[in-house]
Amino acid sequence: MASYLVVEPETETGDAAEKAVVLRDGFSFFAFLAPVIWFLVHRMWWEALAALALALALAALGTVAGYSAAAFIVSLCVSFLIGMEAQSWRVASLQRRGWHVWGVVEANSKDEAEIRYAAESASGPQYVRTSQRPAAAPPPVPWGSAGNPVAQRRHSTFGLIDYPRKS
Known part of the structure; x- marks a missing residue:
């Protein structure tokens, strides 16, 4: 089974599920063969410009x-790097335009992924909006504190396993 990432637009009319984009997570062969054209097809102008500049610089180096x-x-x-990361760059480009990641769907084909997404999206959104921040993590425990079990050890460990020792 492959993983498909579902990206929805921010809409106030409630038709985000109809405009959602289902992207297969993995290697993009067309982005590997023709990265500039792939970026232009997906309206990623800055990425296409960067890929073109890099291709021209490498062509000049080749001479x-x-x-x-x-x-x-x-x-x-x-x-190869562009082929591997093309879909994640596409998701980042969509997020810059106001879209959000709904979630990941595992399916055998894109059609099956769209069907699974439609079934799941009927139950409501599965994402956390970027405007909502998660609670802050607790501060780290200092290494020298009494509550830290590492600081309570008397012996150093050179291997992966530290067997209890008699004091």
């Missing part, structure tokens, strides 16, 4: 004597 192999390898690695 320098002795750096052609290095430029090819770096270009291949950058394309």
Whole structure:
């Protein structure tokens, strides 16, 4: 089963479920092959500009004597990185436009993911709005305090397991 991320727009009319986007979490082969075109298709203008500038810089590096192999390898690695992270960058782009992540759906296909999302979304939203902040975490316990069990040890441990020792 694959994981699909559901992203909904912020709407006040209540039709967010109809406009939701279901994205497969994983490698994007088209983003690997043609990253600039993939970014432009998904209206990610700044990312497309950055990918184009990087591609042109690597192409210029490839024309320098002795750096052609290095430029090819770096270009291949950058394309692989873009293919791996393309969907998460798309989610980040949608979040900058006011969308929010509804949740993750596991399914065998995109159609099945949309059906599962429709069934789940009928029960209400499954997300925490970004305007609501979670409660602050308690402050960390100082290492030298009496309540810290690590500070109460008398012997140092060099291995993974510290057996109780007789004092």
